[in-house]
Amino acid sequence: xxxxxxxxxxxxxxxxxxxxxxxxxxxxxxxxxxxxxxLFASILYxxxxxxxxxxxxxxxxxxxxxxxxxxxxxxxxxxxx
Amino acid sequence: MVKNSFIFIVLIGVAxxxxxxxxxxxxxxxxxxxxxxxxxxxxxxxxxxxLVTSVVVSYRGLDTLGEVTILFLSAAIVGxxxxxxxxxxxxxxxxxxxxxxxxxxxxxxxxxxxxxxxxFINGHLSPGGGFQGGAIIASGxxxxxIAQPKKEMGHKMINIIESVSGVSFVLLGVAGVLFASGFxxxxxxxxGKFGTLFSAGIIPIIYxxxxxxxxxxxxxxALSLKENQNEA
Numbered sequence: 001x002x003x004x005x006x007x008x009x010x011x012x013x014x015x016x017x018x019x020x021x022x023x024x025x026x027x028x029x030x031x032x033x034x035x036x037x038x039l040f041a042s043i044l045y046x047x048x049x050x051x052x053x054x055x056x057x058x059x060x061x062x063x064x065x066x067x068x069x070x071x072x073x074x075x076x077x078x079x080x081x
Numbered sequence: 082m083v084k085n086s087f088i089f090i091v092l093i094g095v096a097x098x099x100x101x102x103x104x105x106x107x108x109x110x111x112x113x114x115x116x117x118x119x120x121x122x123x124x125x126x127x128x129x130x131x132l133v134t135s136v137v138v139s140y141r142g143l144d145t146l147g148e149v150t151i152l153f154l155s156a157a158i159v160g161x162x163x164x165x166x167x168x169x170x171x172x173x174x175x176x177x178x179x180x181x182x183x184x185x186x187x188x189x190x191x192x193x194x195x196x197x198x199x200x201f202i203n204g205h206l207s208p209g210g211g212f213q214g215g216a217i218i219a220s221g222x223x224x225x226x227i228a229q230p231k232k233e234m235g236h237k238m239i240n241i242i243e244s245v246s247g248v249s250f251v252l253l254g255v256a257g258v259l260f261a262s263g264f265x266x267x268x269x270x271x272x273g274k275f276g277t278l279f280s281a282g283i284i285p286i287i288y289x290x291x292x293x294x295x296x297x298x299x300x301x302x303a304l305s306l307k308e309n310q311n312e313a
Contacts, residue, residue, distance in 0.1 A: 051208035052133050055200070059216035064299060067223055071306040078310075 003047050010044045027073060035066035128272035129205040129281040137210065138284050142265030146254065148212075149294060153247065156298040160236075163305040178228055186228035193221030201292030205281040211291025218292070219299035226307045234304060243297040246290040253287055 014037050021033035038061030045054035112120055119136055127135035137145055200207075201214025225232070257266035267282030274280055 052210065052213065055209050055213040056216060059213060059220050060299075063220040064216065064223060064303065067227070068303065068306060071303070071310060074310055075306075 007044060007047050010040050014040050031066060031069045031073065035062045038062035127267060127281060128275055129284055130276045131205055131207065134205045134210055134284060138287055139267045149291060152295060152298050156302050159302045160305050163309050178230065182228050186224050190221050190225045194218055197221060197296065201288050202285060204288040205284045206276065211288040212295050214292040215295025216299060218296035219303065222300045223303045226303060236301065236304065239297045239301045243294055246293040250287060250290045250294065253283055
């Protein structure tokens with residue numbers, strides 16, 4: 001029962017963060033929200049008893065891809081002005 | 082306005098399709114035939130304490146080889162398009178990094194590398210495996226890139242580690258054809274005592290190569306992106 005409540009809470013949080021990542025005008029905030037989606041998704045996978053997937057999601061989704069987005073954002077900013 | 086209503090119509094269509102699937106869904110109470118075979122025979126056939134690993138590396142080893150190949154292709158494409166010309170490398174100016182990031186990275190990077198190695202060496206015993214361990218190692222190295230942007234790291238060593246582990250992975254698979262019952266079969270070495278580090282045939286060795294390959298590929302992608310930064 002507790003895990004269902006936790007899963008529902010995490011699901012709503014992920015939805016809110018995903019809408020924030022799409023709608024926010026500030027790209028830095030959007031990238032961090034997208035990373036947070038992955039972070040909470042990895043906790044959700046752990047609650048749903050899939051630790052293998054949770055590890056991949058935490059390392060690649062919220063760690064590496066966020067940093068790659070920032071590198072690309074920085075490069076685009078420099079080229080445009 | 083027209084665009085928004087179009088998006089709305091597409092969303093309604095997707096919702097209708099998903100509603101059909103949802104109405105038909107009445108959770109499985111028992112495993113399918115193949116899954117039941119994996120779950121009941123996996124321990125005696127593969128000898129890996131982590132059943133996910135026995136499926137990923139042994140029963141579906143060819144799929145893992147395919148995934149590694151796809152990752153290799155994407156890393157190669159990123160490296161090809163972000164080739165650095167070293168001519169204007171001299172007047173690169175880098176941003177100052179904060180003291181907190183610097184100190185924290187000195188503590189965290191060795192621990193992250195060690196944890197990544199632990200995850201892929203123990204892939205057949207505990208959750209995780211080659212992909213996860215490689216991704217953790219790559220995150221550790223990326224933290225180092227961020228904290229010390231001045232530090233140069235050559236592509237050469239990364240490329241050598243990546244090619245050697247990729248070739249060894251395929252050669253181990255071919256060795257399975259010659260000395261055991263099929264491609265990527267794990268019984269080249271004896272299965273050993275169940276639940277110990279040296280068990281499950283060649284799964285630990287394959288996972289070490291997969292981990293090194295994934296780690297070096299992801300590090301290579303981040304390194305190419307880092308070398309293209311010019312933070313004035």
